[in-house]
Amino acid sequence: MTPVPSAPRPRWLSAIGLAGLLTMAVTVWLGLWITPPDVVQGNLARLLYIHPPIATVALYWAGGVAAAGSLLYLWPRTRSFFWDRLAASAVEVGAVFSALTLVTGSLWGRPVWGVWWTWDARLTSTALLLLLELGYMALRRVPADAAIRARRCAVAALLVAIDVPIVHFSVDWWQTLHQGGTILDPGFHLHVHGSMLWTLLLGFIAFTLIFVWLLGVRYRVEVLQDQVGDQELEVSLAERWREGDELTGVGGSGPRSSDGGAP
Amino acid sequence: MSYVDAGYASALGALFVYGIGLVLRRRRWERAARAAEATDGAAATAPGGPR
Numbered sequence: 001m002t003p004v005p006s007a008p009r010p011r012w013l014s015a016i017g018l019a020g021l022l023t024m025a026v027t028v029w030l031g032l033w034i035t036p037p038d039v040v041q042g043n044l045a046r047l048l049y050i051h052p053p054i055a056t057v058a059l060y061w062a063g064g065v066a067a068a069g070s071l072l073y074l075w076p077r078t079r080s081f082f083w084d085r086l087a088a089s090a091v092e093v094g095a096v097f098s099a100l101t102l103v104t105g106s107l108w109g110r111p112v113w114g115v116w117w118t119w120d121a122r123l124t125s126t127a128l129l130l131l132l133e134l135g136y137m138a139l140r141r142v143p144a145d146a147a148i149r150a151r152r153c154a155v156a157a158l159l160v161a162i163d164v165p166i167v168h169f170s171v172d173w174w175q176t177l178h179q180g181g182t183i184l185d186p187g188f189h190l191h192v193h194g195s196m197l198w199t200l201l202l203g204f205i206a207f208t209l210i211f212v213w214l215l216g217v218r219y220r221v222e223v224l225q226d227q228v229g230d231q232e233l234e235v236s237l238a239e240r241w242r243e244g245d246e247l248t249g250v251g252g253s254g255p256r257s258s259d260g261g262a263p
Numbered sequence: 264m265s266y267v268d269a270g271y272a273s274a275l276g277a278l279f280v281y282g283i284g285l286v287l288r289r290r291r292w293e294r295a296a297r298a299a300e301a302t303d304g305a306a307a308t309a310p311g312g313p314r
C-alpha cells in the first residue's frame with residue numbers, strides 16, 4: 001500500500017476533525033442538558049443552538065469560499081485548478097448545510113409559527129440557494145474539458161453567490177415571518193446572554209470546524225477524481241496508440257504526448 | 264420524539280452520514296488512483312506504449 005503522492009493527507013485536517021467532534025459534543029451537552037429553557041419558547045429555544053450556526057456555515061462560509069474560489073479561478077493571474085476544486089467542494093458541503101438549515105428551521109417553525117413551511121422571503125431564498133447549489137453540482141457532472149468545466153462552474157458559482165446577500169438581507173428588504181437579527185441587532189447589541197450565549201458561540205465554532213474538515217476531505221476527493229480521470233485518459237490513449245501501431249505495423253514512431261497526440 | 268430531539272438527530276445524523284460517506288469516497292478514489300498509477304506505469308513500459 002503506497003500513498004497517493006500528489007495529494008497527501010494533511011495531519012492538521014485530522015486535528016480539526018477531532019476538535020470539531022469534541023466541540024460538537026460539548027455543544028450538544030450544553031444545549032440539551034445544561035442551558036435553561038427560554039422564558040418565551042421553553043425548550044424549543046434549544047434548537048437555536050444549532051440552527052443559526054448551520055445557516056451561517058451554509059450561507060457565509062460555504063458561499064464565501066465558493067465565490068472567492070470561483071473569482072480567483074476566473075482571475076487570470078490567480079487561475080489554478082486548486083481554486084476550482086475548492087469552490088466545487090464548498091458548494092457540495094454547502095448544499096448539505098443548506099438542506100439542514102431548512103430542516104432544522106422547519107422543525108423549529110412548526111411549533112413556534114404553526115407551519116412547517118411558508119413562502120417567506122428568508123425561507124424561499126434559502127430554498128433557492130439549495131436548488132442553485134444542486135444545479136451547480138449537476139453542471140459539474142456534465143462531461144467537458146477540465147478548463148472548460150472549471151470556467152463554466154466558476155460562472156455558475158458566482159450566480160449561486162448572488163443569492164447569498166439576498167438571503168441575508170431578505171428579512172430587511174421584505175416583511176417576513178422569519179425574525180430579523182436575533183443574536184445581534186443592527187446596532188450590534190447582544191440579545192443572548194449567559195450560558196445560552198456561550199453555548200451558541202460554541203455551536204458556531206463546532207459547526208465551523210466540522211465544515212472545514214468536510215471541505216478538506218471533499219477537496220481531496222475532488223483531487224483524486226481528477227487525478228484518476230487523467231490517468232484513465234492516459235491509459236486509454238496508450239491502448240489506442242498500441243492498437244493503431246499494431247494495425248499499421250509501425251513499431252516505433254516519434255514522441256507522443258497525451259494532449260498533443262490524441263487521435 | 265420532541266421537535267428539539269428531531270432537530271438535533273437530523274442535523275447531527277445527516278452530518279455524520281455525509282462525513283462517513285466522504286471518507287469512504289476518499290478511500291475508494293485513493294484505491295482507484297493507486298490502481299490507475301500501476302496500470303499507467305505498466306502501459307508506459309509496455310512495447311508500443313506512450314513514449
